[in-house]
Amino acid sequence: MDQRTKVLLLLVFIKFFLIAAETDQNDAAALRALGSSWENTPSNWVGFDPCGGWVGIECINSRVTSITLTNMNLTGQLSGDIGSLSELQTLDLSSNKLMTGPLPQAIGNLKNLSSLCLTGCGFSGPIPNGIGSLQQLLYLALTSNRFSGPIPNSIGNLSNLYYLDLTDNQLSGSIPVSSGTIPGLDMLLQTRHFHLGKNQLSGTIPPQLFSSNMNAIHVLFDNNNLSGIIPSSLGLVQTLEVVRLDRNSLNGSVPSNISNLANLHELALSNNSLTGPMPNLTGMNLLNYLDMGNNSFDISEVPPWLSSLQSLTTLMMEHTQLEGPIPANLFSLPNLQIVELSNNHLNGTLNIGTTYSNLLQSIDLQNNSITNFDPITGGNNITILLEGNPTCENTDQKTESYCNSSQSSSPNLMSRNNCLQVSCSSDQVASPKCKCAYPYKGTLFFRALSSLDLGNSSYYVAVEESLMQTFQSYDLPVDSVSLSNPTIDSFGYLGLSLQVFPSGDDRFNKTGITMIGYVLNNLSFRPPRLFGPYFLIASIYDYYAGNSEFDRSNKKVSSGIIIGAAVGGSILLLLLVLAGVYAYHQKKRAKRATEQNNPFANWDVNMGSGGVPQLKGARRFSYEELKKYTNNFSEANGIGSGGYGKVYRGTLSTGKMIAIKRAQRDSMQGGHEFKTEIELLSRVHHKNLVILEGFCFEQAEQMLVYEHVPNGTVMDSLSGKSRIRLDWMGRLNVAIGTARGLVYLHEHANPPIIHRDIKSSNILLDESLNAKVADFGLSKPKVDSERNYVTTQVKGTLGYMDPEYYMTQQLTEKSDVYSFGVLLLELITARRPIERGKHIVKEVRDAMDKTQKLYNLHEILDPPIGSGTTLKGLEKFVDLAMRCVEELGAKRPTMGEVVKEIENIMQLSGLNSNAESASTSETFEEASKGHSHHPYSNDGFDYSGSFPAPR
Template identity: 55%
Template sequence: MMGTKIGQLLVIICVNISIISAQNNDLTILQALKDAWQNTPPNWGDGSDPCGGSWDGITCTNGRVTKITLASMQLVGDLPGDIGQLSELRILDLSYNKGLTGSLTSQVGNLRKLTHLFLVGCGFTGPIPGTIGNIERLISLSLSSNSFTGPIPASVGNLTNLYWLDLTANKLTGNIPVSNKITPSGLDMLTLARHFHLGDNQLSGDIPPRLFNSNMTLIHLLLENNKLTGAIPSTLGLVTSLEVVRLDRNSLSGVVPSNINNLFNIQQMYLSHNQLTGPAPNLIGMNVLNYIDLSNNSFDPSEVIPPWFSTLQALTTIKMYNANLGGVLPASLFNIPQLQIVDLRSNGINGTLNISSNPSTELQLVDLRDNKITDFIQRSQCCIGLILIDNPICSSDATEEFCSLPQNATALYSTPWNNCLPPSCGAGLVSSPNCRCANPYTGSIFFKAPSFSSLTNSTIYGSFHDSLMTFFHKASLPVDSLSLNNPRRNVDDYLVIDLHIFPDLEPSFNRTGVLALAFAFSNQTFQPSKEFNTYFFIPEPYNFMLAISGTKHKSSNAGTIIGSTVGGCMLVVLFVLAGIYAFRQKQRAAQWSQPFALWDQTSKSGDVPQVKGARSFTFQELQKYTNNFSEMNNIGIGGYGMVYKGRLPNGQMIAIKRAQKGSSQGVLEFKTEIELLSRVHHKNVVGLIGFCFDQGEQMLVYEYIVNGTLKDSLSGRSGIKLDWVWRLKIALGAARGLQYLHDHADPPIIHRDVKTNNILLDQRLVAKVADFGLSKPLSDANSTHVTTQVKGTMGYMDPEYYMTQQLTEKSDTYSFGVVMLELITARNPIEKGKYIVREVKEAMDKNRELYSLHEILDPTIGLRSQLIGLERFVDLALRCVEDKINQRPTMSEVVKELERILELAGFNPGTESSSSTSTSYEGVSKDHNYPSSNDSLFCYSPGSLPPKLHPM
């Protein structure tokens, strides 16, 4: 008996020792995480017990760490393998920390009790480790918006409890894994999964027929924007639970399976931008279908409109442009109650257009340009946005409104003020809809398959606003109000809305509040209505430095006594601080009047810069505006040094070029740019706000240019997609900027480094010439050239300047001609040993359509019928790149010819810099001003958000 009790006691002791050992191990692992990361919450370093409830983002049960939720904390570092030792961890959420980089450790596979893994919007790279298939309890796996490469591990098929699989917006390659005799696991094994979100990657090969079976419960199949080939498998028709199918923007071919209409629960279906053939699919019976896009396919030419056009009464949107449609549109199509958008451009639709006398009250746009319509019988009754350009009805002398593009964009939805007058807010704060100055948590929410197209419907967006506020209140989140702004469609046809979430009571959210908000989005705790459907959220880094904390305590006698004592001391302190402030203000005034008192004229930096009108900043000011030059505010790097994003106290966004210390080249560029840019002011030249020459630092402060460089847009890195008219407008804007430098600056300025990397695009895609580090002024107004050392960028450089070292204004003309050729080809000036100028000259044939340049034109520029004036544009570009200077036009002549080309294309060149009247080929806007069509022209893929923006 005694032995039995001793044995039981020993077991209890051993168990307790084991528990204590495990708890201590968890604390050691958390300390390892703290050591591996920068910007961990401040209370992680206060010596308290992480499981005592005092470490932000850490939740424990019985002394063991069970949750780590650190979304939106601006963490920097990698994920150490130590994480795999947290054996009781159930939830790991590190989303929205772009500074978390490196590969995802294979040790994550040791987290056998993990049910939710969220790493959305981080900076992870490399392959997804195969060990992830060991986490068999996993329910949600969200790794979207990173830079993961390599194939999807087949071992994901082992996660048989998985409900949510989201790998969107990475760089994943290879085939979609399915089980077979060699590999026993694959995505086909995930019969409980409801969501396959695999879009915006580089997946290739066929869609395996084995991927689908009748046991699946999928509701969302999202494979958009990959490199998939082959036919759509007929097995897709077996998954009758599907509500959203996105197979668009691939290279799928063959006939759409005849059993596609077995998917009677489908609400949104996108098959556009593929190479599908055969007859247009039969969608009869898909009675809840509201959004259909079959555009840009090669269906068999039809002489009859498909019968389902007027039978699917749930439709809000039908897009079938460039799909070989023919026949007469039935008037009953326009009677569909919720119909908003009909986009049937570039087809063979003919006969008389008959829009019912009582069309849908929701109807906003009917785009039928480039068809064969001969008449329209409801002209006086139609009030919708109707476009019939390039139809026989629109002859050269036609004056009807529908024979030109709408000139004014409809105002998009924005949350109204709540019966109050917004105050003027400073110190980085903005006014909430309730007219309180606060520091909001901001970001963009991306809806992958909404059921509607409208960007202006206040009822829809107001309902979403109310449902989100209701969620915040029910979840007891400290939210006072919310504003929605700038709804738009991006290149993936996602609906994007900007959110500003304002804190309750205090001017700023504390870390606990931000953690709760971020987790609500990353974990999909907030579930929008069916109209909006599935989403992901990408926030902006939150500036905790703006937080104003203050805890109120009940008064007491002791508090009164202590307060009196402290108050007396504070008076003394205030006098001291006032003296210090006055002294610093005096120093600052001296610095303003003589900002270059310490300029070293004996070095290679030359004489003291002569600056007009630019503001002088102190180092401390710019340090504050950039959150101490944090990694999260780093938006680029160049030969000059790092570039940081910041915000002035008045709310203006700025970009700061910080020179590398000890760089003589940087000092020269610094002097050149502040001297030149402080004297020039033009809407097509990037604006210099100020500079810093303080504490050994040389920094240039510019206006913040939202949409990066023209090079980024042409290469696809920014996600902006430019159609032909927008390229013309950008060319004209940049030309006007150069013309101003040559003809109106005092003294005239030769840029010397004109290239697509030095042309920036602002929020309205207005072109701005930037980077004046190599520029040269013509000190004598009568001078024709400057003799100087050859500098510039190969491929853009004037050959005569290269040979003679004589720099002229027409050296910029030559470089601009190369930019023009780059605009139409999207090719680098020198690529694989081939020079763009020579390639265009050798390929062109002036006796053929578009000079026979089809093979080298950028395929995203638009349809052939839209490239009005391209031949004149090419002629002008080749005049600019003539070898002899006297054969090149001046930039003033270039501007005039570009204006004529724009007029030829049907646009007023006098307004192109400030507004848009063009719709892109299929584009969508990022976040600012929009053309008249509901399809706007900025095209951002979610993987690029938030993008690396280029201020200069």
């Protein structure tokens, strides 16, 4: 090894020890855990100090505040370790297509997060409800993933949100709006961008969604399955600039007050089933793109108000029942470029006149009834299409280009490469400045268009110039930009191939790639107004420059450093001694941290040494035991999966059946939290509570072992999934069993326990269809006898959550009472707590009429519950439920009082309240055939509209 190399290594060594302890230990540990679960992380993600220069990581005062790793070809899942980075403000993993799996619930712990960008990844599953906890969030872009399920109502809690983009996923269900204490998107008054296109959303557009207090500029609901009418409340949002409702199943008339949107630039309502008169858009002086095509409006003449739209560039009204002649002054609009009026009933003579717009490019009037046309001479080269009109039946005109669409020239794809003589090596591309390089590539998709002239390169030059100005303002190493190959896809989006060329070298380093991606994905680049909102799908970049920081250091080694080599040996020896001391202390420190994080680290099973959890009745299983009981965790023994992990059926050596919940990595708790939970569960023993048989805490595993409860959940029964149909007596039995389990937790457990997640999917049915309360993952002990509440972060399931707890963050036993009241209403209606945007409490309250039999609730009662003659005590049952769901906890009964009232109702109904079973319309043997959903699976959804429960 020569002296020069020794000096370089010495400098690196010195730098390592100077900065080795800079990053907060918890943040560093979280990043290392994230990195270990990914492939293709940057090569310099090594060592103990991410703040010391890891690619994509930015820090303030030793805390990690930004992770920007766009287009890194990262592979893997985002684990729950992300939730430990409490100071994180920016998370951008966009354009990593192999980042897959669900988003962890722990993302809701990032209370300082202001920007979350996951555009162009492969994430799937539901959007976690915890996103609604990110009160500082300004920018939320989950574009082009595979997210499914409903849009969480909790997003409505993001009062600071500026940009919401959920485009191009598989989201379903209705657009959520607020109801009572349940939030919704109508609460996002400061949000400017509502991008929900290219999903599977259904139902109507809620009128409540829009109001005069909103500041939205973009409402993009295109390419969904939305139905019903366009709400007139849309006309109240005066700030709107772009509205896309095209490619849905909307019907009815367009509200007349839509013309109040004086700032609108683009309006697209095409490809729906709209009827009634064509809306009068007089006064929309900024409108430049209008697409009303493929609807069933009333037959009418070409609207005269069109000639007042002085900013109009594109008019799309094909297949809209237009008739009569075309007014010549239509073509005189000064900015008009594209006119599409095909497949209508237009007739008479086509007269373009002599004062037509000098920007006019194409007029499509195919399949109308036009009888005459005098071709214009000179002037612009305008494409005119008249095929399918009587005028083209004339023998003399059949050969004219305007009578034969096949002869019309298609738009030219851009080819502005002036470097055809430049020869580049394989994979390299000649830049606009004729330099061979490896460009950053991708496709920009624009979702709002003011012109469809794909061949006009001047428009794209403006975008290129705007891009260059943006890159230069961020001091990025960009030499030039090229846009090409414009195409319009089936969703009406304009795609432009993008190439960004490096300056100073023939390729980018990883930092350059991440910064380019960040600029293009976080609204830093604002395209010219003609193009509107966009998103980027980037290609994998495989041509990174080497370790640029090391290379620069290598190039800057001076003769002064070479002279220092004379004393390098002694300094190196000193540093090695220091390194040994440092490593010794780090080892001890790591050991202490391990013991702190793992309370069982020093637990000797035979000796029962310090750190042993105080268990009552539950045993510690070894990993090998559970592996044996589940046949090596075979798929055949799998009976469920969800946010916590997978659930397996097992059989003990005694023949007893067990259910094993095996946590996946991103949902594992800290050691102390896991110890607390199993201690808590091991102390509760009641016939109406699921029994914890034991646990496993070794080989980086966290597993809970429960008794096996065979008959599914109450949710399964009410929805028909389990084929177990509970009649009135059976539902009363469920109510009394659940109530008694809660009385035990509130009054007899030591310390008292608040369950915090009572819902139909957490109540299980045993062999005799008796209720057992399960899933204590959110339970909270009341350890302070001086207070009647616990101050804690709000957690629970939407629809069941106590509004008082939600507002005050003060948890009491009365919070469980509220959830239990919702469960009672669910038992008699079999309706989801939140259905079609309405809360079950409000639905029952609105329908109730105490002067009528059964309180006039016949229409919302679940039919299998029985007829009116058999529902003895139902009125008292409803009264009890409504008392349980009073908004103020002080007005609700205790669970002890609830038990007494249900016992009275059961006696009134002729049912023994001490009975051990309830009648059903099917036997257990019949019902269990084909039953596949296991009660422990907790698949992340609840019965109240499929919202994932926070973990």
